[in-house]
Amino acid sequence: MQSPQIFSFHGGIHPEENKAQSLQLPLGRPSLPSELVLPLGQHIGQASRPLVNVGDRVLKGQIIATNNGFLSSYLHAPTSGTIAGIEERAIAHPSGLSDLCMVLWPDGKEEWTELNPLDNWQAQDATHVLAHLAQMGIVGMGGAGFPTQVKLQGASKSPLTHFIINAAECEPYITADDMLIREKTAELIEGIEILQHLVKADNVVIGIEDNKPTAIAALNALLSERGSEIQVAVVPTKYPSGGEKQLIQLLTGKEVPSGQYPADIGVLCQNVGTCVAVHDAILAGKPLISRFTTLTGDALQAPQNVEVLLGTPITHLLDYADSDETKLHRLVMGGPMMGYTLDSAAVPIVKTSNCILAATKKELPTPNPEQACIRCGMCEQACPASLLPQQLLWFSKSQEHEKAEHYNLFDCIECGACSYVCPSSIPLVQYYRHTKSSIREAREANVKSDLAKQRFEARKARQDAEAAEKEAKRIARQQATAAKASTKATPAEQAEPAKAPAAAAPVSDEAKKLKIDIAIGKTKLKKRQKELLAAQEAEHLEEIQALQLQVTEQETQLAALEARLSKISATPVVPSSAPDASREKAPVNDELKKAKVDVALLGVKIKKLNKQLADTPDDQETKDKIAGFEKDLATVQAIVKKLGTATAPATKAAPENSTAKAPINGDLKKAKVDVALLGVKIKKLNKQLADTPDDQETKDKIAVFEADLATAKATVEKLSVAPAESSTAPSEKTSSNKATTASAPPIADDLKKLKIDTAIAKAAVKKVEKALKKAEEIQAPEADAIRQQLVEAQQRASDLDKALADAVNGTKTTDSTATEAKAEASVPESSAAEAKPSTPAAPANADAAKKRKIDLAIAKAGIKKAEKNIALLKEQGKDEAEITASEWPAKLLEAQTKLAELEAATDAQSQENN
Amino acid sequence: MFTVLLAIGVLLLLALIFGGILGYANVRFHVEGDPIVEQIDALLPQTQCGQCGHPGCRPYAEAIANGEAINHCPPGGQATIQALADLLDVEAVPLDGDHGAESAAKVAVIREDECIGCTKCIQACPVDAILGAAKQMHTVIADECTGCDLCVEPCPVDCIDMVEIGVTAQTWSWEKPQGIAASAINIIATDRQTEVTH
Numbered sequence A: 001m002q003s004p005q006i007f008s009f010h011g012g013i014h015p016e017e018n019k020a021q022s023l024q025l026p027l028g029r030p031s032l033p034s035e036l037v038l039p040l041g042q043h044i045g046q047a048s049r050p051l052v053n054v055g056d057r058v059l060k061g062q063i064i065a066t067n068n069g070f071l072s073s074y075l076h077a078p079t080s081g082t083i084a085g086i087e088e089r090a091i092a093h094p095s096g097l098s099d100l101c102m103v104l105w106p107d108g109k110e111e112w113t114e115l116n117p118l119d120n121w122q123a124q125d126a127t128h129v130l131a132h133l134a135q136m137g138i139v140g141m142g143g144a145g146f147p148t149q150v151k152l153q154g155a156s157k158s159p160l161t162h163f164i165i166n167a168a169e170c171e172p173y174i175t176a177d178d179m180l181i182r183e184k185t186a187e188l189i190e191g192i193e194i195l196q197h198l199v200k201a202d203n204v205v206i207g208i209e210d211n212k213p214t215a216i217a218a219l220n221a222l223l224s225e226r227g228s229e230i231q232v233a234v235v236p237t238k239y240p241s242g243g244e245k246q247l248i249q250l251l252t253g254k255e256v257p258s259g260q261y262p263a264d265i266g267v268l269c270q271n272v273g274t275c276v277a278v279h280d281a282i283l284a285g286k287p288l289i290s291r292f293t294t295l296t297g298d299a300l301q302a303p304q305n306v307e308v309l310l311g312t313p314i315t316h317l318l319d320y321a322d323s324d325e326t327k328l329h330r331l332v333m334g335g336p337m338m339g340y341t342l343d344s345a346a347v348p349i350v351k352t353s354n355c356i357l358a359a360t361k362k363e364l365p366t367p368n369p370e371q372a373c374i375r376c377g378m379c380e381q382a383c384p385a386s387l388l389p390q391q392l393l394w395f396s397k398s399q400e401h402e403k404a405e406h407y408n409l410f411d412c413i414e415c416g417a418c419s420y421v422c423p424s425s426i427p428l429v430q431y432y433r434h435t436k437s438s439i440r441e442a443r444e445a446n447v448k449s450d451l452a453k454q455r456f457e458a459r460k461a462r463q464d465a466e467a468a469e470k471e472a473k474r475i476a477r478q479q480a481t482a483a484k485a486s487t488k489a490t491p492a493e494q495a496e497p498a499k500a501p502a503a504a505a506p507v508s509d510e511a512k513k514l515k516i517d518i519a520i521g522k523t524k525l526k527k528r529q530k531e532l533l534a535a536q537e538a539e540h541l542e543e544i545q546a547l548q549l550q551v552t553e554q555e556t557q558l559a560a561l562e563a564r565l566s567k568i569s570a571t572p573v574v575p576s577s578a579p580d581a582s583r584e585k586a587p588v589n590d591e592l593k594k595a596k597v598d599v600a601l602l603g604v605k606i607k608k609l610n611k612q613l614a615d616t617p618d619d620q621e622t623k624d625k626i627a628g629f630e631k632d633l634a635t636v637q638a639i640v641k642k643l644g645t646a647t648a649p650a651t652k653a654a655p656e657n658s659t660a661k662a663p664i665n666g667d668l669k670k671a672k673v674d675v676a677l678l679g680v681k682i683k684k685l686n687k688q689l690a691d692t693p694d695d696q697e698t699k700d701k702i703a704v705f706e707a708d709l710a711t712a713k714a715t716v717e718k719l720s721v722a723p724a725e726s727s728t729a730p731s732e733k734t735s736s737n738k739a740t741t742a743s744a745p746p747i748a749d750d751l752k753k754l755k756i757d758t759a760i761a762k763a764a765v766k767k768v769e770k771a772l773k774k775a776e777e778i779q780a781p782e783a784d785a786i787r788q789q790l791v792e793a794q795q796r797a798s799d800l801d802k803a804l805a806d807a808v809n810g811t812k813t814t815d816s817t818a819t820e821a822k823a824e825a826s827v828p829e830s831s832a833a834e835a836k837p838s839t840p841a842a843p844a845n846a847d848a849a850k851k852r853k854i855d856l857a858i859a860k861a862g863i864k865k866a867e868k869n870i871a872l873l874k875e876q877g878k879d880e881a882e883i884t885a886s887e888w889p890a891k892l893l894e895a896q897t898k899l900a901e902l903e904a905a906t907d908a909q910s911q912e913n914n
Numbered sequence B: 001m002f003t004v005l006l007a008i009g010v011l012l013l014l015a016l017i018f019g020g021i022l023g024y025a026n027v028r029f030h031v032e033g034d035p036i037v038e039q040i041d042a043l044l045p046q047t048q049c050g051q052c053g054h055p056g057c058r059p060y061a062e063a064i065a066n067g068e069a070i071n072h073c074p075p076g077g078q079a080t081i082q083a084l085a086d087l088l089d090v091e092a093v094p095l096d097g098d099h100g101a102e103s104a105a106k107v108a109v110i111r112e113d114e115c116i117g118c119t120k121c122i123q124a125c126p127v128d129a130i131l132g133a134a135k136q137m138h139t140v141i142a143d144e145c146t147g148c149d150l151c152v153e154p155c156p157v158d159c160i161d162m163v164e165i166g167v168t169a170q171t172w173s174w175e176k177p178q179g180i181a182a183s184a185i186n187i188i189a190t191d192r193q194t195e196v197t198h
Ligand code: SF4
Pocket: A379, A382, A383, A384, A385, A386, A387, A388, A389, A411, A412, A413, A414, A415, A416, A417, A418, A419, A428, A429
């Protein structure tokens, strides 16, 4: 076995090694700590997703968190115990921030879960083995914690010339890999062989620095004993020969091009720790739950290497190695060159923690203050990545990110060699880290803003398309109405004979609608049934039940619809008085329409003339004409009104209340529209008046319109009262059972509306208050006006609140009376033998009980709210308090009495039931 | 006479040839749109908040191209002003306070149990980052929200909060070293001192 050729890389430094301290004692195994803290993000990529709940008991080696995407990893319980929490804990991170961790309380039994070694790994498919490695939570243990299976997958894409095992361990103080090679030589070799098989590499080289003679001897002995092809390349000690790219250059002479990966030049690099973990995972079935870590530094009395469970708090390890609190100056995670200072010793060991350095003040003194760069060029000499650190520093300081990138800032491996040699003690790496993260942030912001731009533009395109479509529809409609008007004008009398079919129309219309409903219902039913079948096949129990319910519901609905349809198709045979009313209505409606068209035409004419008048203000003729038209308009409007009122009573006379309500509603709507139109007209005229203040004519017009407006408003009021009456009337007539069911939903709806109104009003109050505050700040003159608004808004809010309370009360009282009525009704019903006995009474009772419960809940919530508000007001102690303080206590009292009442009622009811 | 005609003819020919080449180049290397507007738009933060007084970032980009001041965009802050100044080769001015102050990145959060399902916020959101339907609970897709604030005002029950996006271990970034100014020791006694410590 000849030793492989060794090349060299640019730069590098020789800091003091300080490795002997931690090698004096044999490998230690600390006791179980009282709790293990396992961060969910111990690797590069997405944090793992917890699989167990707080309070669960887990076994040693059990998966407790699963991978969360491609670039993610599994997490296992390092020992048996209970999950005490999944919470934010301080983690080992340069920021000192906390992150989501699983906290495990060991039970000391060390009970293993069932282990599944992959014994016949040679015969297995590579993807299968990789999946197994992923499930064992193996990540790169050298530095960043890159999921191993992902790295192996990337390497298997192109043929490998070299497979390099990184045992260089170049950073001062750290000896964990050295110890690992000594302790687990056989496991390491077997792990390398498994990986070699997986990536089909012929040329396997272990790169190791010449300062580890014991480890080198052990490796060589075992390799020659096994007759292995694996080579050991002893490289001279130089920092940072353990950097992936540097080691590759040392062993192959090839440089990894900027922005590329080792796999791109046919090289794969793996850390020794990872190889041992792979061995354990494949041959023993053990997941990655422990690692070798160096505990060193002059503040420790017993520096040594330990095999430690992941999640062990560093405080526990410091105790184990006899740390001297008085000497401890800086606690570093990692080595002195690339590590970072820890704010707290409570953070846990993770998969990538290779060293804890408890340094004294003498060991790691506070760095000297930064001086100006003297352009000595020593940093350039030291840089293993052949960069120009002083240029990078320059661009970093002046935030010229583009130029820094152009000078290959991202090839910097943050080794710290430049800072180490810099005579001006400039923290160069700090600058680079800062610049790198700012560039990364800017890139992310760019991605986000691009996304926002895309979405914004997509939305605009959509809105434009919608507007265009609407416009097109509007034009089409206009044309259609124009065409209709021209055809309608002449055959006005043709409407007479068309009356008879028109009378039949409503009934058939309803029938049609019902038919459509039924068709829809049937398709829905079919769909549900299909889903049900699928669910039954797939054996989704919950889904089956839900779907079954839906199907039966749909079926009953369908049956009801069909029943109604048959009833309706039967009714036209016996036309009652209803068609009469509608027939009467039809001509009246026609006339009304005609009159309205006239009104519109006259309006247009008047407008035209007015325009003319504006051009020629002294034209007496046009003025006369306008006056004439206006008179016409007035008469026609009068006709319209008359007809409108005529239709109203006609429809009112209709026999069925339910049908009567609809036309009234229509009238109401029309009247409301009229009101709105008149309002607009008056406004317009007022504007005109403002332009020409002396125009008597417009003034008159305004007066007329205002009068119209008043009448229109009156009709609106009348009409809106009418439906209320009509809705209450039938409910009295129908049986008490129906009354409750019929009146409950509208009340509930009203209640909801009221609630929403109240919420809106309250928000308005808040908004106005905000505005007031702002106005007061800038001492705007509008402050008074805003204050006025505020008072109004508050008034409205409190009014609505009161209304809401009343409404809630109202529903309750009606409910209680209804239930009483129901109770009474149920008594004779049950006594009467021929009626369905007692069965309908039970569900009615249940319903009432439910309602009462809901009421109770509402009342309780009301009390809570009132109390909260009072507390808040007390806290604030502001002038608003004076306004509302009197109101909330009253409300609280009200709510409390209500609650008491309700509770008494419930008690009574339950006793009755018993 | 002939020579004069010949000269004119040759010149005419040359003019035609070069005219043809120029015309072809104009068609062949035609540049779509207004590139400066595109470039400006690319620098704006695309929050689409309208604080600059324009209905979105692109209109402001057009306005800048037409000579409007570059310091009207609060979400972009000083960084955007600097970038714009570099692009347009003008002086970087401080942010115009009339348009608002630079603030930390925020994201809208709907208090979902208070939402009445009015859909007003959906209509206000310039990037369709709100999900919901009439009378249904609404929610904000945090990844898509630009933190523009536009949905807060229209909400009739005031159930939308703007929450600052905190720093997590994933989004944390290294601080810039304090630099030379922070140090009190100077090599040469005549160096200008920003601060004297004894
Ligand atoms: S930290 Fe970066 S710039 Fe400095 S020596 Fe190392 S690789 Fe070169």
